[in-house]
Amino acid sequence: MVGVLCSIDWKSFLKRNKFHLNLPKGKIINKTRIMKTMTCKQLGGACSKEFHANTFEEIGEMSKQHAMDMFQKGDESHLKAMNEMQELMKSPKTMKEWFGNKKKEFNALPDNK
Numbered sequence: 001m002v003g004v005l006c007s008i009d010w011k012s013f014l015k016r017n018k019f020h021l022n023l024p025k026g027k028i029i030n031k032t033r034i035m036k037t038m039t040c041k042q043l044g045g046a047c048s049k050e051f052h053a054n055t056f057e058e059i060g061e062m063s064k065q066h067a068m069d070m071f072q073k074g075d076e077s078h079l080k081a082m083n084e085m086q087e088l089m090k091s092p093k094t095m096k097e098w099f100g101n102k103k104k105e106f107n108a109l110p111d112n113k
């Protein structure tokens with residue numbers, strides 16, 4: 001089961017696809033105005049937990065962390081969602097399209113006020 005998670009290497013995936021991962025360390029929330037919100041479900045997960053970030057890369061990182069937490073808890077719906085992502089990742093083209101669409105979706109969101 002652990003293999004499923006390990007093979008989702010988001011960072012190298014994003015790098016390969018020329019997204020810039022320049023994540024500030026520490027408490028982003030206190031320093032930067034939070035602009036946009038996406039849910040776990042919108043990001044290929046399984047629940048309605050909300051993530052807030054200014055960039056798609058940041059929100060991707062947050063959903064990854066959350067997915068790992070849920071994975072460790074053995075949450076069934078998240079395991080299922082991750083398996084589906086895993087299927088998607090078998091094709092780099094499909095995966096790239098998925099990321100592209102999500103990024104568009106994120107950028108199209110209204111800013112949080």
Ligand SMILES: [Zn+2]
Nearest residue numbers: 040045046047
């Ligand atoms: Zn979730």
